[in-house]
Amino acid sequence: MKKSVVKIIATVMGAAILLAGCAGGAEEDQAVLDSDNPVSIEIWHYYNGPQKLAFDSLVTRFNETVGQEQGIVVEAFGQGNVNELFEKVHDAVDKKVGASEVPTIFAAYTDTVYDLDKRGLVADLSGYFTEEELAGYVDAYIEEGRLGEAEGLKIIPIAKATEIMMINKTDWDKFAAATGVSMTELETIEGVVKASEAYYSWTDGQTPDIPGDGKAMYGRDAMANYIILGYYQLTGNSLFTHEGGTISFEPDESAFRRLWDNYYIPYINGWFGAYGRFRSDDAKTGDLIALVGSTSGATYFPEQVTLEDESSYPIEAAVFPAPCFEGTGLSAIQQGAGMAVLSSNPRNELAAATFLKWFVEEKQNIDFAISSAYLPVKKAANDMSLIEGAEGFKNLPASLKDALSVSVDVVNEYDLYFEKAFSGSSDAREVIEYSLSDRAKADREQVLVLMEGGMSVEDATAQFATDENFQSWYEELISTVRAKIDGN
DSSP states (O other), X not given: OHHHHHHHHHHHHHHHHHHHXXXXXXXXXXXXXXXXXXXXXXXXXXXXXXXXXXXXXXXHHHHHTHHHHHTEEEEEEEOXXXXXXXXXXXXXXXXXXXXXXXXXXEEEOHHHHHHHHHXXXXXXXXXXXXXXXXXXXXXXXXXHTEETTTTEEOOBOSOBBOEEXXXXXXXXXXXXXXXXXXXGGGGBHHHHHHHHHHHHHHHXXXXXXXXXXXXXXXXXXXXXXXXXXXXXXXXXXXXXXXXXXXXXXXXXHHHHHHHHHTTHHHHHTTSBOOOSSSHHHHHHTTSXXXXXXXXXXXXXXXXXXXXXXXXXXXXXXXXXXXXXXXXXXXXXXXXXXXXXXXXXXXXXXXXXXXXXXXXXXXXXXXXXHHHHTOBOSBTTTOOHHHHHTSTTGGGSOHHHHHHHHHHHHHHHHSXXXXXXXXXXXXXXXXXXXXXXXXXXXXXXXXXXXXXXXXXOHHHHHHTTSSHHHHHHHHHHHHHHHHHHHHTO
16 A cells, blocks of 8 residues: 555656646656656676676666666666777767667766767766765765766766786795895885896896896886876876866976886886786786786786796786885876766666666675676775675685785775876877887887897997987977877
8 A cells, every 4th residue: 555655646746747847848758767667778888708797697686676676677788898889889979870879878988978078968967866875985986977167977986996016926936035126126116127127137147148138027007007197196296287178288397207217218128028918918928027907907817827838837926006106105096987877868867877876885886896806986895804705705816806905905095096087188198108108119129129239238228218318208298198189
């Protein structure tokens, strides 16, 4: 009887709202959910493998519980990789020939949502969340999702990542025993450079008849993170200045020189390296024994090294926070896509918000984190005692358990940093991603050519480790980034 009464009241209220809306020319559908008249919402994402399985499982769980009770049916579809997903979203909203109908929700980074939001296509979900609900999220995650002058809530975080350092401890221990280098060196970027130089010299010394054949110790994924976060650590400022809707790029040259000295110089000397698509690929072949990469990439760190002659041996992994520059506070990058909702009608938006709220509740968000190697987005869920007690944790590889533990500590103890989106930010980031690494790689190849011709590594690198070379790179970077900003 009570259920019937509630349903009648809800129906009457919905009808009243609908009549009022029609009189004023408002939306056709109103923010009323009804289990007898379910609303279907479609989600587009880029998850694959274990991440897709975990997401699909949670969608099914929602549909069979909360969705059934409230009248929401969620359908989730993978749309390829991140770039393919974004292209399909743009094609859909632009109504291109052959494009699918627009989804209700799509996985997105701030760059993509920013461009769509400027066109008025993204729903502001602020009205669907109370202040108390928002306070339960890690603060920086919510702040990243606020876009536009009004800072509307345009992206809801559902899973995040940071960066960690992963080490082939088996080979490190051999190096440390022979040289006395301590893992404490890896707490700072300058210490990593120092340890990498020692590792190159140690490996070079193992073949005294072949000078200059030392091995690189360290590499990193996401060079844009190195520059963007490193600049913040060194200056306390954002790389880009946002003033009244105008973006400027007037960086501190001394900070960029320090970024150069701690990546370009060790790279051309052979102390740092990058060979495969990702640094975890280089760890698999033993070409590197230390790397910085995403938390979510920890699943790809190898359990054994396979050498060129196809022989292999098992290795143990060690995990630490990504190093910061000496003399700076503890800060770490935050990354990972969230979920945005395309503007439609209050009923669809309410259904979308209901699903997203459910997804980040403690149990399901931790379940997704364990299955996908991402991190929960609520403060309370970033608790290793809860994560360790969740079903499935005990079946994780030891390296992934350590990666989650270290990352949770970083979330709770470090200053989490992100660069705010703006028009052209994705283009500017792409320049920053490749500018320094491409220059370092090209010049290292020239150093190797000179060494093959009989020149010592010291003389060969001296031709590139110059003030003039830094200035040339720096000025080219500045002009290229500014052109990307001005072109948007």
